[in-house]
Amino acid sequence: MRLLNELDQEYSLETRFGTPDAPPIDELVIEAGRTERQYWRDLWRYRELFYFLAWRDLLVRYKQTVVGVSWSLIRPLLTTIVLTVVFGKLGKMPSGGVPYPLLVLCGTLPWQFFSTAMTESGNSLVMNSNLISKIYFPRLIIIVSSVITSFVDFLISAVFLVVLMIWYHYAPPAAVLFVPFFVLLAFGAAFGVGLWIAALMVEYRDFRFIVPFIVQFGLYISPVGFQSSVVPERFRLLYALNPMVGVIDGFRWCLLGAQNGIYRPGIAVAVIDVIVLVASGIWYFRKTEQTFADVI
Amino acid sequence: MSNPAIIIENLGKRYTIGHQRAKRDGLRHAIESAIREPLTWLRSSRPKKLQQVDFWALKDVSLQIKQGEVVGIIGSNGAGKSTLLKILSRITVPSEGRIRIDGRVASLLEVGTGFHQELTGRENIFLNGAILGMTRAEIVRKFDEIVEFSGVEEFLDTPVKRYSSGMYVRLAFAVAAHLEPEILIVDEVLAVGDAAFQKKCIGKMENFAQGGRTVLFVSHNMDAVRTLCQRAILFDGGKIRADGYVDSVVEDYCSGFSTSSRQQLRGADGLAIDRVVLKNDRSQETCQFCPGEDLIIEITFDAQECLEKPYFTLAVRGQKGNCFTANMLLDGHRPKFLNGKGKISCRFKAIPLLPQRYTVQLAIKANNGRDVLLHYADIGSFIVTGDLVTYGFKGEFQTRVSEATSVVIPYEWQLPDGTSATVSLSAPVSAI
Numbered sequence: 001m002r003l004l005n006e007l008d009q010e011y012s013l014e015t016r017f018g019t020p021d022a023p024p025i026d027e028l029v030i031e032a033g034r035t036e037r038q039y040w041r042d043l044w045r046y047r048e049l050f051y052f053l054a055w056r057d058l059l060v061r062y063k064q065t066v067v068g069v070s071w072s073l074i075r076p077l078l079t080t081i082v083l084t085v086v087f088g089k090l091g092k093m094p095s096g097g098v099p100y101p102l103l104v105l106c107g108t109l110p111w112q113f114f115s116t117a118m119t120e121s122g123n124s125l126v127m128n129s130n131l132i133s134k135i136y137f138p139r140l141i142i143i144v145s146s147v148i149t150s151f152v153d154f155l156i157s158a159v160f161l162v163v164l165m166i167w168y169h170y171a172p173p174a175a176v177l178f179v180p181f182f183v184l185l186a187f188g189a190a191f192g193v194g195l196w197i198a199a200l201m202v203e204y205r206d207f208r209f210i211v212p213f214i215v216q217f218g219l220y221i222s223p224v225g226f227q228s229s230v231v232p233e234r235f236r237l238l239y240a241l242n243p244m245v246g247v248i249d250g251f252r253w254c255l256l257g258a259q260n261g262i263y264r265p266g267i268a269v270a271v272i273d274v275i276v277l278v279a280s281g282i283w284y285f286r287k288t289e290q291t292f293a294d295v296i
Numbered sequence: 297m298s299n300p301a302i303i304i305e306n307l308g309k310r311y312t313i314g315h316q317r318a319k320r321d322g323l324r325h326a327i328e329s330a331i332r333e334p335l336t337w338l339r340s341s342r343p344k345k346l347q348q349v350d351f352w353a354l355k356d357v358s359l360q361i362k363q364g365e366v367v368g369i370i371g372s373n374g375a376g377k378s379t380l381l382k383i384l385s386r387i388t389v390p391s392e393g394r395i396r397i398d399g400r401v402a403s404l405l406e407v408g409t410g411f412h413q414e415l416t417g418r419e420n421i422f423l424n425g426a427i428l429g430m431t432r433a434e435i436v437r438k439f440d441e442i443v444e445f446s447g448v449e450e451f452l453d454t455p456v457k458r459y460s461s462g463m464y465v466r467l468a469f470a471v472a473a474h475l476e477p478e479i480l481i482v483d484e485v486l487a488v489g490d491a492a493f494q495k496k497c498i499g500k501m502e503n504f505a506q507g508g509r510t511v512l513f514v515s516h517n518m519d520a521v522r523t524l525c526q527r528a529i530l531f532d533g534g535k536i537r538a539d540g541y542v543d544s545v546v547e548d549y550c551s552g553f554s555t556s557s558r559q560q561l562r563g564a565d566g567l568a569i570d571r572v573v574l575k576n577d578r579s580q581e582t583c584q585f586c587p588g589e590d591l592i593i594e595i596t597f598d599a600q601e602c603l604e605k606p607y608f609t610l611a612v613r614g615q616k617g618n619c620f621t622a623n624m625l626l627d628g629h630r631p632k633f634l635n636g637k638g639k640i641s642c643r644f645k646a647i648p649l650l651p652q653r654y655t656v657q658l659a660i661k662a663n664n665g666r667d668v669l670l671h672y673a674d675i676g677s678f679i680v681t682g683d684l685v686t687y688g689f690k691g692e693f694q695t696r697v698s699e700a701t702s703v704v705i706p707y708e709w710q711l712p713d714g715t716s717a718t719v720s721l722s723a724p725v726s727a728i
Contacts, residue, residue, distance in 0.1 A: 030386060031394040052426040056412055063414045134409040135427055136386035290389040
């Protein structure tokens with residue numbers, strides 16, 4: 001009889017842990033080598049932290065600077081001027097009838113969003129190592145927050161694009177409705193790469209030096225200062241493996257209209273790229289996350 | 297009420313140290329080994345047998361903590377306390393075993409984690425609250441209470457980098473003190489802040505405990521552990537050495553050192569140390585002293601062969617180095633010979649030590665210091681406790697025990713306005 005009772009008790013305990021829709025008692029099991037199933041629930045519970053960390057980074061970003069937020073306008077402005085001169089005036093690249101600065105800016109904005117988001121999220125774990133070694137929360141939040149921070153910057157600098165379009169009397173086509181999709185794609189690309197870099201950086205600080213290289217080369221490898229149509233047709237699919245090719249092409253298509261039509265396989269490749277990046281990034285991140293506090 | 301809040305079963309945490317770690321440290325090595333041994337690298341998630349040195353920070357720890365219990369966790373540095381707290385607060389994962397926790401856990405392993413120097417006090421309250429797991433609504437509701445508790449109203453809109461360290465700590469603790477978890481894990485946060493604020497903190501924790509909530513409290517401050525906890529758990533080398541009523545465990549902690557080292561001392565050539573006893577002025581055996589009390593060290597030895605003109609050296613050592621010594625090589629007062637059983641004792645008068653933990657070391661040499669019979673071995677340990685306020689100390693940092701310099705000999709300030717002030721640890725001011 002006693003044995004039965006014990007069995008019964010054990011059984012009821014099991015069911016309490018086993019059912020996903022168990023009453024929200026805050027019961028927690030920590031076990032060796034087990035990825036807690038509480039993780040995604042915790043992510044929801046700590047949802048406000050996304051906001052707070054992004055808010056912190058935004059508040060801090062321009063403290064003790066003279067021009068403050070204007071930096072997020074100055075950066076794309078200067079890049080646009082330089083790239084217009086280099087590719088448009090000196091390189092005499094085709095612009096397809098679009099004012100060259102506009103063409104460049106449509107590439108610069110998503111590129112700068114991607115590169116800062118990737119850099120910041122890649123560095124974010126190491127930058128927040130004091131938090132990681134002292135407090136628990138799903139570490140994924142740190143990565144997402146730093147992408148969000150860069151996204152806010154992106155929105156601010158987008159104002160510049162609006163101004164430039166008015167200046168050139170350039171009305172966007174109806175495809176402008178697809179902008180959010182390409183923003184999401186850029187977000188995903190930055191998030192996926194950021195996850196990989198952040199997780200790798202915890203153990204291999206080498207990435208601190210690798211990331212600036214990616215950013216530097218990426219600017220020329222991606223069609224920021226020129227149109228991707230200048231790439232020979234047979235290389236275009238290969239070229240599209242860089243997800244930012246699809247993103248930037250998409251941006252230009254939405255905002256400036258298609259001169260030669262949009263290169264659809266490129267967009268498809270970019271979407272697949274981003275899905276693979278995010279999925280594998282989350283997988284690797286979750287795999288290494290448990291040891292962050294020990295290694296960092 | 298008596299349901300276990302925490303059940304820990306066979307918990308172990310392994311850290312891998314040594315060659316393997318060093319090898320994996322850089323990306324270059326990872327790539328190099330990937331090229332050299334692609335198969336091993338692919339399987340590198342499995343533990344490598346070669347070159348691997350395991351260090352168990354915790355091993356076979358099992359315990360239960362009931363709801364509403366206030367448990368002190370004590371032990372010397374490296375005993376595994378912090379590792380346990382880190383696992384309980386889910387910062388790191390255990391290598392083996394399991395833990396079942398019933399209730400929301402908040403852990404306070406450090407005061408002011410996540411504070412940002414550039415942000416104002418107000419902003420930091422929100423940020424820190426969110427990091428500690430409070431919702432925005434919760435923080436808004438408790439905001440005034442937090443500000444009042446911290447006492448930094450006027451500086452709420454000043455960046456915390458301009459705060460004095462006292463204000464910083466007060467604000468940080470104020471946020472943490474307003475968490476309302478069922479289980480609170482606190483690590484050595486009382487080591488900061490001034491006396492008044494510390495009292496406030498202990499009061500807050502007592503309230504917390506009276507509310508039926510569970511508290512795990514790690515501290516080196518035995519007085520605080522005794523005040524707050526009914527139960528204490530003593531960790532040593534990653535294992536539980538004692539678990540029970542707080543007074544007996546604290547006593548065990550203080551005396552534990554001498555019992556364990558007695559075995560080693562038997563090895564001394566031809567001379568065995570049978571017993572080491574620490575006594576205070578009233579000849580009571582103890583391991584707790586007040587600043588200004590006499591410390592008597594009694595050593596019972598057994599010389600199996602006749603030792604001529606041995607030198608004894610006693611040293612009292614703090615956390616960061618020697619404090620003072622009684623050295624026969626210096627003073628020359630050495631026994632002519634030792635034979636058979638005997639006793640030697642030394643009385644340090646009015647020890648001018650700040651509250652901290654100290655160890656007593658013994659060295660024995662013979663033949664004009666050429667033969668070393670015993671080389672500075674730990675023969676005992678004691679703690680100095682006491683409220684420095686009663687000794688006339690009133691600085692803001694008087695509770696922030698200085699580890700670096702723990703000896704305070706009497707001194708006198710001559711201030712520019714012509715006043716002078718004497719400071720001494722020799723006796724409580726109230727007694728004069």
